[in-house]
Amino acid sequence: MSETYFQEKRREIKKRVRDERLDAIRKSDKEGWKRRTSVEKRINLIELARQVRAVKEDSLKRLDELVKIARESLERNGIQTYYARTAKEAADIFLEVIGDAKFVAKSAADVPNEIGLPRILEKKGIELLNTDFGYLLWNFVPEEYGSTKGIPMVHISLETMAKAISKKTGTHVKPEREDILRNVKKVAERFLGKAEVGLTGANAIAANEGSIVLIHEQGNINRVISLPQHVVMAGIDKVVPTLLDSVAIAELTSVYQLGRPPSNMNIVSAPTEDWNMELKPTRGIFGSREIHVIMVDNGRTKAIEKGFAECLYCTRCFACHNVCPAQERVRNLFGYNNSYISGRGIILSAFVAGLKEAVESGLFLCTLCGACKEECPIDIDVPTMIRRLRVEAVSKGLVPKADTQMDNNVRDTGNPFGEPERERTRWMNEKS
Ligand code: SF4
Ligand code: SF4
Incomplete structure (x- = not known):
């Protein structure tokens, strides 16, 4: 497995963790939960x-x-x-x-x-x-990354969007939701007319x-x-x-x-x-x-044969995305191909694309916290399946070098950085 790939991925992850535009989405993740609890009185x-x-x-x-x-x-x-x-x-x-x-x-x-x-x-x-409207918008700013599965362009400001649409369509588009909608729809309608x-x-x-x-x-x-x-x-x-x-x-x-x-x-x-x-x-x-x-x-039949049928119970409600700490920090970098996002998505990717792809999609980014299982309406046990796939990935030598190094450091020095225990105060200050 290419170490360059992981280095690039690490750089991307750092960028996303520090991207302040994502803070608004991090807060809105909690909204889904609030909305759902409000219907619990009416629906069992x-x-x-x-x-x-x-x-x-x-x-x-x-x-x-x-x-x-x-x-x-x-x-x-x-x-x-x-x-x-x-x-x-x-x-x-x-x-x-x-x-x-x-x-x-x-x-x-x-x-x-x-x-x-x-x-x-x-x-x-x-x-x-x-x-899908989010993806129609994305066409105008292809250099941007999609932040979430359902609302990929939520971190892009109306000003940036209006500017990009104006440039591509040659029309002046105001940085207002209605004007952006009107102009994006025009482009989509033209396409639908000939599809x-x-x-x-x-x-x-x-x-x-x-x-x-x-x-x-x-x-x-x-x-x-x-x-x-x-x-x-x-x-x-x-x-x-x-x-x-x-x-x-x-x-x-x-x-x-x-x-x-x-x-x-x-x-x-x-x-x-x-x-x-x-x-x-x-x-x-x-x-x-x-x-x-x-x-x-x-690969779905293979998933069932190998005892991973539970990952196919998923209805794709995305409730687990809203509570996943890995998803919260790096969004769809914790996922496969901007399609199968978060822990359950990565498990599926091991079967539809391969274990190597699952590792590259973030198999080792999961913290195994179990919040997804708690939140999942049908109680899909993501952490257990992630653990099983990790064991297989380790046995096949698919683990990124940095992770192996970190493992060795914890064993040898008691900390992931491989720093001497005696000088803890110094390096903790340096790294914080
Ligand atoms: S167990 Fe993994 S996939 Fe599930 S919420 Fe925690 S970090 Fe996310
Ligand atoms: S909460 Fe459960 S059903 Fe919903 S997307 Fe996550 S794994 Fe699938």
Whole structure:
């Protein structure tokens, strides 16, 4: 493993720890918790969480059977389905499905990033636009890092943003939220006007009904799924038995993320259709003409086989992000590929990308404090899984040299710096 990589990462980490722009987000992390406690009077969250955990446990135990049922139900509804064992297979299927299309609009779905789709499309000259508003903003300041998964540009001031948008669009944009929104939307609308393919993930796929459940806050998914071709690319772990199970997952996710039920929820079970003409189906009325679902394994079966099924229970509510000390200091540097963030994300990355990538994504940055497990509605035991992966990483020699050195120092001198114990006062002052 390249030591230069770790040195660069260390430099980046130091920058983020000292970036005062992140202080506002550090404070707002606590807001999610406050919002959630306010709905506890109306929604029995303990019961809902218990239900979701039971659904996920059961689904992952009989995943092969459920995937088979889901594919049959979706096909019966007029949706084409595919199973991709690897990232490459998923990308190949996607390229075959979209044919000659040149413009793809996506939601903030993560599996496309997991399989490296943006780079593949770029090489083929196919334009991809992430329609999530934070990511639309990011396009104007690509030199900046994304600070969090859900709101990546929250640390950028309106002045910086307005200046960047003005420069790129040649229009004077005022440093005001409304003006920024208007101008960013104009750019997105132009793209949506020519996009042929809408790419989304899924919060859940109901096997019995053959339905895809999607929740969102911004309404962008309404637009993406209305394009002529809607492609869903989701991990096989999203398949659950019923639509009611899927809705429970959607509700729990949203309440833990935003302190309220989903503001938008789409249940997609068939392409848009009308039977007025000759009593025959005409498709693509005001929405999709065809829907394709690519179910991606890419290491998930291996995670289950190796006893890490619990990491696939995750509904991606991000509640654990708000309490994680590593996440608080370095944001998405503690995570894989700006997609799978924080402890649970790093565990998943060990299977979808490899153990080396998990180490590079911060496997050894976790403090093992256990706050994520406490906060997680479905009680996912992140620290135990992190420990197990660390043992494997150590046995494979994947630990950064500095960490090994620190370990040796603690053993030999009683402190991580390797300084003499007798001169403690001197070096403590020097290092503070
Ligand atoms: S155990 Fe690790 S991942 Fe979990 S909250 Fe603590 S530092 Fe974050
Ligand atoms: S691991 Fe984190 S993101 Fe996943 S369900 Fe638990 S709290 Fe939510």
